[in-house]
Each structure stands twice: as structure tokens, then as C-alpha cells.
Amino acid sequence: xxQGVVARGRAWVAAVPGIWLLVFFLLPFLVVxxxxxxxxxxxxxxxxxxxxxxxxxxxxxxxxxxYRYLIEDALYINAFLESxxxxxxxxxMCLLIGYPMAWCIARARPERRNVLLTLVILPxxxxxxxxxxxxxxxLKPNGVINNMLIGAGLIDQPLTLLQTDFAVILGIVYTxxxxxxxxxxxxxxxxxxxxxxxxxxxxxxxxxxxxxxxLPLSVPGMLAGCLLVFIPAVGEFVIPALLGGADTLxxxxxxxxxxxxxxxxxxxxxxxxxxxxxxxxxxxxxRNAQNSSEELA
Amino acid sequence: xxxxxLAALIAASCVAPIASAExxxxxxxxxxxAEDTIEKFTAATGIEVNYDVYDSNEVLEAKMLAGNSGYDIxxxxxxxxxxxxxxxxxxxxDKSKLPNLANMDAALMEGLAGxxxxxxxxxxxxxxxxxxxxxxxxxNERLGDDAPTDSWALVFDPDVVAKLADCGVSMxxxxxxxxxxxxxxxxxxxRSTDKKDFEAGAELLMSVRPHVRYYHSSQxxxxxxxxxxxxxxxxxxxxxxxxxxxxxxxxxxAVSYVIPKEGALQWFDxxxxxxxxxxxxxxxxxxDFVMDAQITADITNYVWYANGNAASMPLVDxxxxxxxxxxxxxxxxxxxxxxxxxxxxxxxxxxxxxxxVKTGQ
Numbered sequence: 001x002x003q004g005v006v007a008r009g010r011a012w013v014a015a016v017p018g019i020w021l022l023v024f025f026l027l028p029f030l031v032v033x034x035x036x037x038x039x040x041x042x043x044x045x046x047x048x049x050x051x052x053x054x055x056x057x058x059x060x061x062x063x064x065x066x067y068r069y070l071i072e073d074a075l076y077i078n079a080f081l082e083s084x085x086x087x088x089x090x091x092x093m094c095l096l097i098g099y100p101m102a103w104c105i106a107r108a109r110p111e112r113r114n115v116l117l118t119l120v121i122l123p124x125x126x127x128x129x130x131x132x133x134x135x136x137x138x139l140k141p142n143g144v145i146n147n148m149l150i151g152a153g154l155i156d157q158p159l160t161l162l163q164t165d166f167a168v169i170l171g172i173v174y175t176x177x178x179x180x181x182x183x184x185x186x187x188x189x190x191x192x193x194x195x196x197x198x199x200x201x202x203x204x205x206x207x208x209x210x211x212x213x214x215l216p217l218s219v220p221g222m223l224a225g226c227l228l229v230f231i232p233a234v235g236e237f238v239i240p241a242l243l244g245g246a247d248t249l250x251x252x253x254x255x256x257x258x259x260x261x262x263x264x265x266x267x268x269x270x271x272x273x274x275x276x277x278x279x280x281x282x283x284x285x286x287r288n289a290q291n292s293s294e295e296l297a
Numbered sequence: 298x299x300x301x302x303l304a305a306l307i308a309a310s311c312v313a314p315i316a317s318a319e320x321x322x323x324x325x326x327x328x329x330x331a332e333d334t335i336e337k338f339t340a341a342t343g344i345e346v347n348y349d350v351y352d353s354n355e356v357l358e359a360k361m362l363a364g365n366s367g368y369d370i371x372x373x374x375x376x377x378x379x380x381x382x383x384x385x386x387x388x389x390x391d392k393s394k395l396p397n398l399a400n401m402d403a404a405l406m407e408g409l410a411g412x413x414x415x416x417x418x419x420x421x422x423x424x425x426x427x428x429x430x431x432x433x434x435x436x437n438e439r440l441g442d443d444a445p446t447d448s449w450a451l452v453f454d455p456d457v458v459a460k461l462a463d464c465g466v467s468m469x470x471x472x473x474x475x476x477x478x479x480x481x482x483x484x485x486x487x488r489s490t491d492k493k494d495f496e497a498g499a500e501l502l503m504s505v506r507p508h509v510r511y512y513h514s515s516q517x518x519x520x521x522x523x524x525x526x527x528x529x530x531x532x533x534x535x536x537x538x539x540x541x542x543x544x545x546x547x548x549x550x551a552v553s554y555v556i557p558k559e560g561a562l563q564w565f566d567x568x569x570x571x572x573x574x575x576x577x578x579x580x581x582x583x584x585d586f587v588m589d590a591q592i593t594a595d596i597t598n599y600v601w602y603a604n605g606n607a608a609s610m611p612l613v614d615x616x617x618x619x620x621x622x623x624x625x626x627x628x629x630x631x632x633x634x635x636x637x638x639x640x641x642x643x644x645x646x647x648x649x650x651x652x653x654v655k656t657g658q
Contacts, residue, residue: 040641044384044572046362073649075658141465142525157463163511246512246655254652260355261472261648263362264641 036269066270087233090172098180106188163245171239180225187221227286321579324368331599361386369580375565376636379412394581397588400608419567421605427562430536433551435527462508465526470512472651488637499650534602554622560632
């Protein structure tokens with residue numbers, strides 16, 4: 001009896017995220033999947049229906065041409081590869097900058113940790129869009145950085161900083177850094193201090209301790225942090241649109257072009273489907289990393 | 298991160314469709330109306346107005362084709378209007394409710410009829426051209442007196458553009474306007490839909506690509522005004538806005554707009570009523586109100602775009618009516634062309650070539 005109540009209670013609790021996923025992930029996903037098999041048309045909405053009832057006949061028309069199109073034109077594959085490249089470089093840069101930050105916060109006195117963590121989260125209090133616009137002001141030819149360098153006599157001509165891949169990666173690293181620092185911090189702060197003492201007692205130099213004890217134990221945190229940067233960065237649209245040049249080819253921009261310039265919702269949906277599949281792999285890695293870090297804890 | 302703007306978007310889209318009999322939802326281009334127009338409309342009719350803005354036809358079109366936008370008045374450009382009409386996005390106007398139609402310029406309305414047969418669905422809001430805005434001093438400094446400031450050569454001749462690369466060259470991110478301009482410069486028909494002609498135009502654009510700083514449809518306004526770019530392919534009124542901003546800032550930047558001698562695209566922005574508008578009655582009242590001679594003149598005096606309202610002309614500032622960049626001379630008029638509406642395949646050709654121009658792929 002009581003067991004039944006508990007089981008039912010559990011089912012209800014589990015149903016909340018289940019329904020959430022159903023309504024906000026699975027249903028939109030199915031809509032996009034259906035759209036990706038349709039055909040564009042000048043109509044409202046701008047695609048042909050997938051099935052039609054005519055008398056007693058149900059006609060279902062599936063158009064696989066949208067996917068074939070993605071393979072035939074090298075543009076899409078190149079855009080995917082370029083997005084993966086920019087996202088990987090950004091995740092790596094985040095790791096290089098974020099690891100020392102997370103490590104310092106984790107090693108700080110407990111009462112100072114909260115202050116430092118608040119500082120990491122503080123930028124979120126300003127709109128993300130405003131902060132990206134602020135970078136435009138810093139990087140543009142007539143902007144703060146160039147004017148300072150020219151004023152200091154280091155350069156004669158303004159450097160081209162804006163509208164480059166460099167600016168895109170800078171923007172992504174700046175925006176997503178907290179997403180790496182926080183999970184990595186959570187991982188590092190839980191490491192058992194006795195391990196470091198043991199290493200020291202056994203004669204290890206601090207860098208040896210770091211390389212042989214801290215680093216291997218923080219792999220799950222690094223992985224989780226990198227994926228939290230990598231996954232949204234692949235599909236990023238706003239940052240390349242504002243900071244990138246015309247030749248910055250990323251899949252988010254390609255998707256925009258398909259949807260708005262070509263009015264081709266089906267091909268846009270096919271691009272989105274492929275992007276999802278490309279990203280499922282890292283998401284599964286993330287799950288594994290989380291599971292193994294839970295086991296460690 | 299992205300949830301925040303998304304939430305705001307959802308909130309905004311929820312607000313729009315809740316329209317009682319006494320509200321009107323207007324969706325217009327940014328910086329495209331006089332400061333007091335809405336106020337005056339509400340004072341005259343008692344109808345409250347929700348006023349939203351966009352900065353690209355593509356965004357408007359996505360909303361119109363999705364349907365249920367909640368808007369009563371939208372302002373599509375002529376070629377987009379035509380396609381959206383054929384998709385069934387707009388309702389026919391009830392001309393008995395629009396007595397001020399008599400104010401409109403017959404010749405211009407006939408031009409619009411090329412996109413909307415019989416002017417059934419839309420009236421002209423403003424019109425303009427796609428030409429060249431430039432920084433007078435910076436161009437002079439680099440090209441001297443030989444600067445071809447009256448010609449598309451300023452942006453399409455690789456030798457000329459190369460000399461301007463350091464001070465910044467920008468172009469609209471509008472393939473359906475840039476490719477025809479390039480084709481026209483090559484002596485081809487800007488209204489051609491032949492794939493070979495598109496390719497020739499794209500080749501020309503690619504030859505100047507290394508010297509172009511960016512392709513964007515609104516950023517050049519402030520960049521021209523601040524001297525961050527020195528030449529932009531842009532929309533007439535936007536370049537004049539850049540000139541105004543530079544004047545206001547007193548930063549010593551002199552901006553000028555030219556309709557090149559080879560000709561330019563003439564476009565109409567039109568007021569239309571979506572087929573599912575919640576309050577078509579108020580929408581008709583708004584269109585009629587804007588077609589009032591004084592109201593249209595006020596808008597032109599503020600946004601520096603030409604209007605299609607013959608009765609308003611005596612009320613428009615002479616500074617504007619006498620500017621050949623806004624109201625072209627008859628000789629220049631003869632070289633203006635109307636945009637061509639492409640079918641889906643041609644559209645794809647054009648945008649694919651445009652991606653190639655921009656990214657080299």
C-alpha cells in the first residue's frame with residue numbers, strides 16, 4: 001500500500017521534467033523533423049503539407065531532397081566544420097583561462113569563495129547583447145583599443161580587430177567563460193585535500209602534485225565545462241553576426257540565410273536536424289562525464 | 298543566456314495579438330515615422346497604437362508567412378509585397394474607407410501597380426533609391442578630383458575600391474539589390490533573371506570583395522556618421538540620416554548621397570493590412586490618416602525619404618524637394634529601375650551567389 005503511494009508519488013515527480021521535455025523539446029523537434037521533409041512554396045505558411053486526404057486516399061509526400069541538397073553543396077559541410085573549429089578553439093581558450101580561475105577560487109578561503117564566485121557571475125547582470133555591443137566599441141577601427149595603441153605610438157594604422165574570426169572567438173570566450181568556470185570549480189572544490197597532503201608527504205613538488213593528482217581528477221569537470229561552452233558555441237548566431245566578418249561562415253548564419261533570405265523553411269529545418277545530430281555526440285559525452293563525476297563524489 | 302531575450306520575445310508576441318476594438322498594432326521600419334504622427338493619430342481617432350519596428354524585409358516576411366502576427370499595419374517593400382500578396386498574406390483594401398487616396402501621385406501609384414495589380418492591397422508609404430553614400434573628405438583625400446563620385450565605379454571598380462579599403466567600404470546585405478546593381482554596371486539588364494547574368498554580377502562583386510569591410514543593412518548609418526566607413530552602398534534616406542547625425546555630432550564628417558549616373562534601384566515601401574489583422578477597420582483609418590497631406594509631409598520632413606503623396610509636396614521642406622538624391626531629376630529618373638520578383642529557383646541562385654561573394658565559398 002505505502003509502497004504503491006511512494007511509487008505513484010515518484011512517478012508524479014518524474015512526470016514534471018518528463019512533460020517539460022515533451023512539450024519544449026520533443027514536440028518542437030518533431031515539428032522541425034516534419035518540416036525538414038516538406039517542400040518550400042510561396043504560401044502561408046511557406047511550405048507544402050506533408051499529407052493530404054483526398055476522398056479515401058491518404059497521400060503522404062516525403063521530400064528527402066532537402067538533405068540531399070545539404071550534401072551536394074559543399075557550403076553546408078564547410079559551415080559545419082568551421083563552426084566546429086571555432087567552437088573547439090573557443091572551448092580550449094576558455095579552458096586555458098578558466099582552469100586557473102576555477103583552481104584559485106577552489107583553493108581560496110571558504111568565506112572568500114562566495115565573493116569570487118559572485119564576481120564570475122556578475123557579468124550576467126548586464127544584457128548579453130549589450131556586452132557584445134560593448135566589444136564592438138572596443139574593437140572597431142575608431143575604437144578604444146586602436147585609439148590607445150595609436151596614442152601610445154605603438155601602431156600608425158588601426159589594426160583590423162573587428163569583423164574577424166579572432167573577434168568571434170574572443171566574444172564566445174568572453175561570454176561563455178562562466179559556463180566553464182562553474183562546473184570546473186564544483187569539481188575542484190570537492191577534491192579531497194588529504195590527497196595533496198599525501199603527495200607532498202611522499203616528496204612530490206607542487207607541479208608534480210598538480211600534474212599527477214589534481215589534473216587527472218579534474219578531467220570530468222574540464223569535460224563538462226568544455227562541453228557547456230562547445231555546444232552552444234557551435235550553433236551561435238548573435239556573436240558571429242555582430243563581431244564576425246562577412247567571410248565568417250558558421251552554421252547559425254547559414255540557417256538564418258535559409259530561413260529568412262531563401263524563405264526555405266524545409267532546408268533550414270534540415271540544417272537544424274543535422275546540427276542536432278552532430279551535437280548529440282558531445283551531449284552524450286557530457287552525460288558520461290557527469291555520471292563518472294557523480295561516482296567520484 | 299539566450300533564454301532571456303527569448304523570454305522577452307515571447308512576452309512581446311503575447312502582447313501584440315491582444316487587441317480590443319480600440320487598439321491598432323503597427324509594425325514599421327525603424328526610424329521611419331515622424332515623432333508626433335502616432336500621437337496625432339490617437340488624438341484624432343481615439344485609437345491607441347502599439348508601435349513595433351524591424352530592420353529587414355526578411356524578418357517581416359517570416360512573420361507574414363507564419364501568420365497570426367497580430368499586426369494591423371505592416372510596411373513591406375514592393376517586391377516583397379508582391380510575393381506576400383501571392384502567398385495570400387494581405388487583404389484587399391476597402392477604398393471607400395480611404396478618401397485621401399485622391400492625394401496620391403498617380404504616376405507613382407501606377408509604378409506600384411506593377412507589383413500589386415490595380416493597387417488592390419497597398420498604398421505607397423515612402424519611396425527611395427539604393428545608391429552610394431560617401432564621406433566627402435576621405436574620398437577626396439584618397440582619390441583627388443578624379444574621384445568617380447557620380448558612378449558605381451566608386452564601389453565596383455577594383456582599382457578605385459582598393460584605394461578606399463583602408464577607410465572602410467560597406468555594402469547592404471541585400472542580394473536582390475546588389476546583384477542587379479552590379480549587372481547594371483556591367484551593361485546587363487538589372488531586371489534579368491538569367492543565371493549567367495547573375496553569375497557575371499557576382500563575379501564583379503567578388504572582384505571588389507577583398508576591399509569590402511562588411512555587408513550589413515543598418516550598421517553603416519552610424520559608421521558613416523562617425524567616419525568608421527567612408528563609402529557605403531545604402532538606402533537614400535538612411536544615408537541622409539547619417540549626414541544628419543554627423544551634423545548633430547559636429548564631428549566634421551561630411552556625408553553625401555548620390556544616385557549613380559548608370560542608374561539605381563527605385564523601391565516603394567507600402568502600407569498593407571495582413572489578412573488576419575485583428576482590427577482592419579482601425580488599419581484603414583490609419584492608412585487614410587497617413588495619406589493626409591500634412592501628415593505625410595511631416596514624415597518626409599523628418600525621415601528624409603520621398604513620399605508618393607502629390608498633395609503633400611507643397612508642404613515638404615524645399616531643402617528636401619530640391620535634393621536630387623531624394624527627388625531625382627527627370628534625367629536620373631529615366632535610369633531608375635524597378636526590382637524584379639524572383640521565383641524560388643532564382644532566389645536560391647541569387648542567395649547562393651551572394652554567400653559565395655561574402656564567404657568565397
